[in-house]
Amino acid sequence: MAAIEPMNQFMIHKIVDLPPVHVGGLALDLSITNSVLYMLIASGLITIFFLTAARGAIVPGRMQAMAETLYDLVDKGLTGPMIGDRGRPFLPFVFTLFSLIAVMNIIGLFPMTFTVTSQLAVTAVLAVMTFLTVVVIGFLRNGLGFFKLFVPGGVHWSMALFLAPIEFISFMVRPVTLAMRLFGNMIGGHVVMYMFASFVIGLGAFALHGGLASLGFVGSALSLGMVVALMALEFIVAFLQAFVFAALTCTYLSDVVNLDHGH
């Protein structure tokens, strides 16, 4: 019986080894790992889906209807209500984040695959990139008025003196929470699922000893039920975490885009 190694599924190994690329003083390892492979698979699936779905028919087919439902979900569910009239330009950004994260999450739920979003490095890249986008757009739209973000409106200056550092910390912590939330949800779900799945086999094997150990079958069956239930839950989580990531991105963008007229 193989050892129970719940973390092995998250191990990165190189598939195509490439020599490091030197940019300035940095040595970048651009080898294609299993993580990169699944990123490419995810983006490839999204590309194929949208290329086949976006046919531009007036009466949509099944695929096109699905693409349009997703479009509506992001447009009328995220950027529209959360950012408002000024949200339209951010639709592609939010849509890309949502699609990529959702597809990478869902691919990871299939057996023998790799969950890209269970890597803190990946979620951190996405989170920092989102954070920097928000900061850059904040400065572009508001100039130095961007700093008003840290002073809540209608607050006495003595209170603002206390509130500003708190607001600043809550702002700076955003990329961390954004990265940790997605990473934690993904890795946690997969570890729990792995553990219950290992119980199915472990307890089942134990039950084969006969006698009182036969009760192990009960535990094994319960664990199997748990795996099935968790699988359903993880599909929800996979979708929901992508949605949450996109929704928070919208909230952060709304903060800086609608800074001048109250938020």
Place this chain on the structure above:
Amino acid sequence: MVWMLAIFLVMFILFAKVFVPKVGGTMADREDRISGDIGAARQLKEEADAQARAAAADTAQARAAAQKLALDAKAKAHAEAAQREALEEAKLAETLAKAETQILATRDQAMTHVRDIAADTAATIIEKLTGAAASGDEISAAVAAQA
């Protein structure tokens, strides 16, 4: 992870340049077309309504004209009948008047005869009673006094 960033950027460009404009454009097109169709349908309905109204107005006008014509005809018939009646009446009155004068004339004539007859009768009676004939002048004076 350089790869994640690179893939995200490629996907972002694809979304921004291809997917979002295409899907969004299709949906906008559909909305335009639906609203256009609804607008055209509404316009057609308005036209139909206007035509229906015009037809109703025409019908009402025709009915009014027909009623007027009927009334006119009736009035004309009435007038003609009244005129004819009056004519007949006048003719009748004339005949009546003529007949009356004739009757009066006949009576007057008859009345003049009555005096003669009375005189004759008186003369005959006197002759029978007295055996002597009375003179004509005396008798006529007596008759005139009696009349």
